[in-house]
Amino acid sequence: MWPLKLVGNTAATVGFFVLYFAVMAQSLPHATLLPLTPLDRWLELRVAALPLYGSLWLYLALPPAFAKDMRELNAFAINAALMSAIALTIFWFWPTAVPIFAIDGELHPALHFLKTTDAAGNAFPSLHVSFSVFACWLLARQLRAVGAPWWARALNLAWAVGIVYSTLAVRQHVVIDVAGGLVLGGAFCLLQPAPKATPAAVPVVQA
Numbered sequence: 343m344w345p346l347k348l349v350g351n352t353a354a355t356v357g358f359f360v361l362y363f364a365v366m367a368q369s370l371p372h373a374t375l376l377p378l379t380p381l382d383r384w385l386e387l388r389v390a391a392l393p394l395y396g397s398l399w400l401y402l403a404l405p406p407a408f409a410k411d412m413r414e415l416n417a418f419a420i421n422a423a424l425m426s427a428i429a430l431t432i433f434w435f436w437p438t439a440v441p442i443f444a445i446d447g448e449l450h451p452a453l454h455f456l457k458t459t460d461a462a463g464n465a466f467p468s469l470h471v472s473f474s475v476f477a478c479w480l481l482a483r484q485l486r487a488v489g490a491p492w493w494a495r496a497l498n499l500a501w502a503v504g505i506v507y508s509t510l511a512v513r514q515h516v517v518i519d520v521a522g523g524l525v526l527g528g529a530f531c532l533l534q535p536a537p538k539a540t541p542a543a544v545p546v547v548q549a
Contacts, residue, residue: 343409343412343415346415347406347407347409347415350406350415350419351403351406351407354419354422354423355399358426361426361430362430362464365430365433365434365464366433366464368434372437373437373438373439373465374436374437374438374439375438375439375440375441376438376439376440376441376465376466376516376518376519377516377518378441378516379516379517379518381510381517382510382516382517385510385511386511387511387512387513388508388511388512389512391504391507391508391511391512392508392512394504394505394507394508395470395505395508395509395511395512395514397501397505398470398473398474398505401474401477401501401502401505402422402473402474402477404477404481405418405477405480405481405484406418406419408481408484410484417534418480421476421530421533421534422473422476424530425469425472425473425476425526425527425530426469428526429464429467429469429472429526432466432467433464436466437464438464438465438466438519439465440465440513440514440515440516440519441516465515465516465519466518466519466522467519467521467522467523467525467526468509468515468519468520468522468523469523470505470506470508470509470514470515470523471505471506471509471515471519471520471522471523471524471527472523472524472526472527472530473527474502474505474506474523474527475502475506475523475524475527475528475531476527476530476531477502478498478499478501478502479527479531479534480534481498482495482498482499485498506520506523506524509523
């Protein structure tokens with residue numbers, strides 16, 4: 343199903359960004375500024391985490407890419423759409439934003455581009471975090487189902503944790519956003535049905 347997966351994932355990503363920026367354009371002037379926690383003040387800006395932050399869209403594409411059948415692919419698409427709808431509804435009715443952190447555009451042009459393109463709105467809950475948690479959960483199930491080695495499962499978890507950390511490290515989100523994203527993503531993980539057990543092979547006995 344590679345053609346379907348490729349076209350479907352591309353269309354879904356483009357459609358999401360259209361809605362995301364449309365909501366931000368309407369809600370940003372009315373956004374509530376979120377407070378900083380002691381952890382926010384303690385964490386330092388890490389520009390090196392920017393590639394990790396951007397890697398979400400590759401990471402999120404892995405569960406549908408590894409989907410073994412149409413049922414699994416549809417389940418991912420529906421859950422990702424519902425998660426997006428919930429977050430966008432919150433953004434619309436309760437717009438939030440993170441404080442503006444000073445960024446030297448000449449020293450950090452890539453980060454400056456991110457800040458000017460993806461403004462500080464649509465903050466709570468962090469969809470970066472929600473998507474990472476949900477993708478990590480699904481990938482863990484897929485890797486376990488095929489008997490993947492321990493290092494593959496560890497890499498999956500480390501990648502998700504790294505993306506969550508990067509949202510704070512590049513100052514796109516604050517701790518309150520991350521907490522909201524963990525709750526949203528975690529709720530969708532808990533709602534997933536248990537995978538169906540593979541029926542045991544029946545030995546054939548010849549007379």
